[in-house]
Amino acid sequence: MTAVSADVLLPARRRRARRRPVLVIAGAVFLALVVLAAAFAPLLAPYAPDAVDLSSSLVGTTGDHLLGTDASGQDLLSRVLYGARTSLLAPLALLAIAALLGVTLGTVAAWRGGWVDTLVSRVTDVMYAFPGLLFVVLIIAVFGAGITTSVLGLGLAFAPTIAKYTRSVALAERSKPYVDAYRVLGMGGLRVCVRHLVPGLARSIVGYLVVLFGEALMSLATLSYLGFGSQPPSSDWGLMVQEGQAAIVQGALLPALVPGTAIAAVVVAFNVVGVWAADRLGARR
Helix, strand or coil, rough: CCCHHHHHHHHHHHHHHHHHHHHHHHHHHHHHHHHHHHHHHHCCCCCCCCCCCCHCCCCCCCCCCCCCCCCCEEEHHHHHHHHHHHHHHHHHHHHHHHHHHHHHHHHHHHHHHHHHHHHHHHHHHHHHHHCCCHHHHHHHHHHHHCHHHHHHHHHHHHHHHHHHHHHHHHHHCCCCCHHHHHHHHHCCCCCCHHHHHHHHHHHHHHHHHHHHHHHHHHHHHHHHCCCCCCCCCCCCHHCCCHHHHHHHHCCCCCCHHHHHHHHHHHHHHHHHHHHHHHHHHHCCC
């Protein structure tokens, strides 16, 4: 009975193993197309993203407007193409800020140990326990709404998560024999840490950041939807969903559905590709 079950399960596992790369390849190709569309938006977009035509308000899919128009008559395809720039670049900036702070804090805590490790761990625990979006809203309440404030605020909110992960992998890396070997050779602690320990963490951290990209994109879109992130006349996808919500009561679904679908598709694709990349690079959530 056991042998038969094993024989039955083995082909199923092999089929799942074959399907997984197909999903990863499909996700990677889709993301590459999104990046190319964002880069060449001025060439691909049939209209300017802020071109208003009230005579074409809430038009459905037509030959002139492949994805329809919003309440102001702005072409949704053009807005989504231009909005991809903000929706992709802002999470990169967010993660760059978070990685700079988080990797520095996590590495210092693991390398120094003692009271430094205790202090950094307690600070990150407090920040980690505080809801990220609420923390960003408080920052926005002080410094004002806008995509720059949102990126900076979320960068600070993401930093504790990255710091905790970096500390865990840095502790494992620090215990490896090559660290003691460099110390025996007379190399200073700072030099060993910067030139050898940190590069050894790069693969795992990059894999982890790829996994976080989808979450960063969704968080920024949420802030824009709530009115705290990108402001009109931006074509940010989250803001487009918020602006298109009023048209739903008039039976026009496309102004909210098109950017919402774009957000969901990119987040899912990044999660599929990110988990695979994290597994390949040795990162674990």
